[in-house]
Amino acid sequence: MSKLGNLGARLHHGEIGYDFVKNRKIWYGVSILITITAIVGLAVRGLHMGIEFQGGAVFTTPKNMSVSVATAEEYAEDASGHDAIVQKLGDGTMRIQVAGIDTKTSDKIKDTLAEDFKVDAEQINAELVGPSWGEQIANKAWQGLGIFMILVVIYLAIAFEWRMALAAFVALIHDITITVGIYALVGFEVTPGTVIGLLTILGYSLYDTVVVFDSLKEQTKDITKQTRWTYSEIANRSINSTLVRSINTTVVALLPVAGLLFIGGGVLGAGMLNDISLSLFVGLAAGAYSSIFIATPLVADLKELEPSMKSLKKRVMAKRAQGGDADEPQAAAATGDYDDEPGDAAPAVVGPRSQPASRTRGRGRPSGKRR
Numbered sequence: 001m002s003k004l005g006n007l008g009a010r011l012h013h014g015e016i017g018y019d020f021v022k023n024r025k026i027w028y029g030v031s032i033l034i035t036i037t038a039i040v041g042l043a044v045r046g047l048h049m050g051i052e053f054q055g056g057a058v059f060t061t062p063k064n065m066s067v068s069v070a071t072a073e074e075y076a077e078d079a080s081g082h083d084a085i086v087q088k089l090g091d092g093t094m095r096i097q098v099a100g101i102d103t104k105t106s107d108k109i110k111d112t113l114a115e116d117f118k119v120d121a122e123q124i125n126a127e128l129v130g131p132s133w134g135e136q137i138a139n140k141a142w143q144g145l146g147i148f149m150i151l152v153v154i155y156l157a158i159a160f161e162w163r164m165a166l167a168a169f170v171a172l173i174h175d176i177t178i179t180v181g182i183y184a185l186v187g188f189e190v191t192p193g194t195v196i197g198l199l200t201i202l203g204y205s206l207y208d209t210v211v212v213f214d215s216l217k218e219q220t221k222d223i224t225k226q227t228r229w230t231y232s233e234i235a236n237r238s239i240n241s242t243l244v245r246s247i248n249t250t251v252v253a254l255l256p257v258a259g260l261l262f263i264g265g266g267v268l269g270a271g272m273l274n275d276i277s278l279s280l281f282v283g284l285a286a287g288a289y290s291s292i293f294i295a296t297p298l299v300a301d302l303k304e305l306e307p308s309m310k311s312l313k314k315r316v317m318a319k320r321a322q323g324g325d326a327d328e329p330q331a332a333a334a335t336g337d338y339d340d341e342p343g344d345a346a347p348a349v350v351g352p353r354s355q356p357a358s359r360t361r362g363r364g365r366p367s368g369k370r371r
Helices: 003-012 024-044 069-080 103-117 131-159 162-186 192-219 231-241 243-267 271-303 307-323 327-335
Strands: 056-060 084-088 094-099 125-129
Touching: 024 162, 024 271, 056 103, 069 084, 069 094, 069 103, 103 125, 131 162, 131 192, 162 192, 162 271, 192 231, 192 243, 192 271, 231 243, 231 271, 231 307, 243 271
Parallel strands: none
Antiparallel strands: 056 094, 056 125, 084 094
8 A cells, every 4th residue: 555545544544633723823833824815916916807797809810820829819918908818719719808898899809800911800709798697697606605604604604503504604714815816916817707717716625624523512412521532632533534535525626627727727728627627626725724724723712712721721731641641642643543441431523533342342361261
């Protein structure tokens, strides 16, 4: 088995782990830094709105023209007096977008381009796009986003609790902000495809978060009836128990999206694929990050503010001080290797990290059976 496969197997069986919750301040700092960068990029550069939102004309040239993209862009800007976006499509045609022009100006640009390209004007297809259509799309997207957020918060508050609903909401805002900021920094056009991609990533991001929350809910049943583990330690155990699943689902989702972005958009030059695939690629990666490093540690912080959790933490720390071994419980919470004592039942283990009692009880002791 390869080293990577061996590492995955050890994570799956709970033989190793990482203390995500203990190092949460590092992840909070990284997220704040990335978010600030995204906001600054959005404020300084702004979003490059597509022609669907600004209005204008789209010209499609004949196939297999000898003119380069740079030359076509120069021709279009000279003919229109506006910035032009030229894309070479997979069938050899060129798509030229010029924003902010009306019908009369469009006809003049079409005739000028025909002369420059040395083709008949009838061979160039011109389509006018009104800004009102893009505004309707944007308004519907905002409405859909608002309704989605409200329903998510209500569902999580009912299915889990309000702290988890708040943490999931923060994680979603985190993902959207980073994705929009990336769009501003790289200068990709914002089109209806971008809007569709943004709405799509919300479901992926929420899925990973809910998987961890479900594990956490199961493992914290009757948590105050034991004195071995704090809420934060069990929250960290939930992350580790679902880590392999989160990584696998994210990688499987990112592979086809990466194909759309780098092959479909980069090699074939399909503009719409660029628009939707970039938002999906960034959003999926940000969603996987936020579910592990933001949402669950934030829930642990909020829960530790409760009087009952504060009291539990004091009892756990007091018992560890009496036992004289304060390091072992933290190591067990990170790796998932729990050795419950009689009368101190630890929360139920769910997911791939659960182990039979024989692996955690009576190690090195005779079984009592004679052979």
